[in-house]
Amino acid sequence: MTLRLSVLCATTVALLALAPVPAGAQSQEHDAPGRRGAPPPSSAPAAPANLCAALARAAADGANKFRSFQTGRFHDETKEWDSSLMLPGFRFCRVDIELANLNCWTERMTPLEAEPRALEFKRAVQACYPGLVPGEDVDRASTAVRSKTTWTLPAGRRVRLVKRIRTDGQPASIFICVE
Numbered sequence: 418m419t420l421r422l423s424v425l426c427a428t429t430v431a432l433l434a435l436a437p438v439p440a441g442a443q444s445q446e447h448d449a450p451g452r453r454g455a456p457p458p459s460s461a462p463a464a465p466a467n468l469c470a471a472l473a474r475a476a477a478d479g480a481n482k483f484r485s486f487q488t489g490r491f492h493d494e495t496k497e498w499d500s501s502l503m504l505p506g507f508r509f510c511r512v513d514i515e516l517a518n519l520n521c522w523t524e525r526m527t528p529l530e531a532e533p534r535a536l537e538f539k540r541a542v543q544a545c546y547p548g549l550v551p552g553e554d555v556d557r558a559s560t561a562v563r564s565k566t567t568w569t570l571p572a573g574r575r576v577r578l579v580k581r582i583r584t585d586g587q588p589a590s591i592f593i594c595v596e
Contacts, residue, residue, distance in 0.1 A: 469545035471504045475519050475595040476574045482517045483595070486510075504593060506538065519595045525588030535580035535591050539566055542578055542593070546570070560585055 478485045489499035492511070500510035500519060507521035523534065543551065546568050556563040561584060567577045575596045582589045 468505050468541050471502065472542070472545055472576060472595065475502060475504070476570055476572065476576070478519075479572075479574045479595065482514075483512045483519045486519060487512050506541070507593065516594075517596070521593050523591045525590055528582045528589045531580055531582060531589035531591060535564070535578070538578055538591060538593070542566075542568065542576060546576075558584075 475483065475486075483500070486500040486502040487498035488501040491498050495511070495513070496515045497511035497513045497520075500512050500521075502519065503510050504521040506523070508524050510519060510521035512519055526534065549568050549570070552565075552567045552569070554565045554567070556565070562582045564580045564582075565577055566579075567575055569575050575594075577594045577596065578591070579593070580589070580591050
């Protein structure tokens with residue numbers, strides 16, 4: 418890690434440690450693949466602000482398996498802890514202990530709503546990593562089509578943005594993972 422990036426991460430950690438976490442943000446269940454308990458739909462959040470700083474903070478804790486962010490409730494069903502780190506524009510974040518990642522979810526939405534939101538997040542994340550060319554992949558399964566954009570960071574961490582459109586009529590979702 419370069420000195421400049423280390424200073425940026427340390428500064429970001431200090432600033433974001435002061436940011437409040439919205440009340441009730443971590444206590445919602447989500448609709449992760451193969452998991453139950455999706456949160457109810459809600460209004461769209463404002464455009465992400467300070468996303469780059471939050472992603473830098475998450476990536477910096479990756480070697481620690483994101484344990485620094487474990488807080489609140491442990492969800493036995495999904496093997497996840499609520500996260501004290503929230504990524505701007507997402508409804509809630511969790512630390513997955515089995516997959517050793519930080520994952521954040523938007524509210525559920527229609528497929529038509531998911532298209533522009535996913536593009537907005539993709540542009541915002543790309544602005545955080547202007548020198549990186551992300552990989553693009555689409556998984557087509559019987560229950561969902563997942564469009565994935567993955568940025569591989571210089572330190573080996575990955576940031577993956579996923580737009581999931583359900584084929585069974587269930588609401589669509591967008592989530593991001595820092596691995």
